[in-house]
Amino acid sequence: MENQPKGFYEDFNVGDEFVSPARTLTEADIVAFAGISGDYNQLHMDAEYGKKGPFGARIAHGLLGLTIASGLASRIKETAEDKVVAFLGMTWDYLKPVFIGDTLHVEESVAQKRETKQPGVGLVVFSAALVNQRGERVQKGEWKLLYKMRSAEEG
Numbered sequence: 362m363e364n365q366p367k368g369f370y371e372d373f374n375v376g377d378e379f380v381s382p383a384r385t386l387t388e389a390d391i392v393a394f395a396g397i398s399g400d401y402n403q404l405h406m407d408a409e410y411g412k413k414g415p416f417g418a419r420i421a422h423g424l425l426g427l428t429i430a431s432g433l434a435s436r437i438k439e440t441a442e443d444k445v446v447a448f449l450g451m452t453w454d455y456l457k458p459v460f461i462g463d464t465l466h467v468e469e470s471v472a473q474k475r476e477t478k479q480p481g482v483g484l485v486v487f488s489a490a491l492v493n494q495r496g497e498r499v500q501k502g503e504w505k506l507l508y509k510m511r512s513a514e515e516g
Contacts (some may be wrong), residue, residue, distance in 0.1 A: 367439060369508060369509055369514070372439075374471060375473060375474060377462050380504065384466075386463050394440045398424065404422065415460045416460075418461070419460075419461060423500070430467050433467040440487070446482055456499055463499075465492065481492045481510045483499050485508055486504070
C-alpha cells in the first residue's frame with residue numbers, strides 16, 4: 362500500500378488541508394493579463410491613477426488573482442495528480458486587493474465529498490483561499506472537482 366498512487370477520490374477526507382508553493386505577482390503579470398483579457402482598466406494599468414485611487418496603488422485584476430490561485434493549486438501534488446476528471450464549477454469572492462509585489466499562495470481543504478451516479482468517479486469540494494505574504498485571505502471560494510476512483514483505474 363505504501364507505493365500506491367495518490368490523488369484518487371478515496372484518498373481525500375473531509376478536513377484534509379493542503380498548501381501550495383508561493384509566487385510573487387509582478388507588473389509583467391498584470392500587463393500580460395491585460396493583453397490576454399483586453400481589460401486595460403486604469404486601476405490595473407495607470408500608476409498615477411492607482412496612486413490617487415482607493416487602494417493607493419495599482420492593483421491586479423480580480424480574475425488574475427483567481428487565475429494565479431488556480432495555477433498554484435495545480436502545483437499541490439496531493440490534489441493535482443492526473444486523477445482529476447473534470448473541474449465542475451466554483452464560487453469565488455474577492456476580499457482584498459492584490460498588489461504588485463505580493464507573494465501569494467493557496468490554502469485549501471476538503472469541504473465535502475461524495476460518490477456520483479457516474480461509475481468510478483467521485484466529487485470533491487475544496488474550500489480554497491488565495492493568501493498574501495501577510496497571511497491575509499485576499500480571495501476565497503469553493504472549487505468542485507471530479508476525481509477518478511481507485512477501483513475504476515484498477516479495473
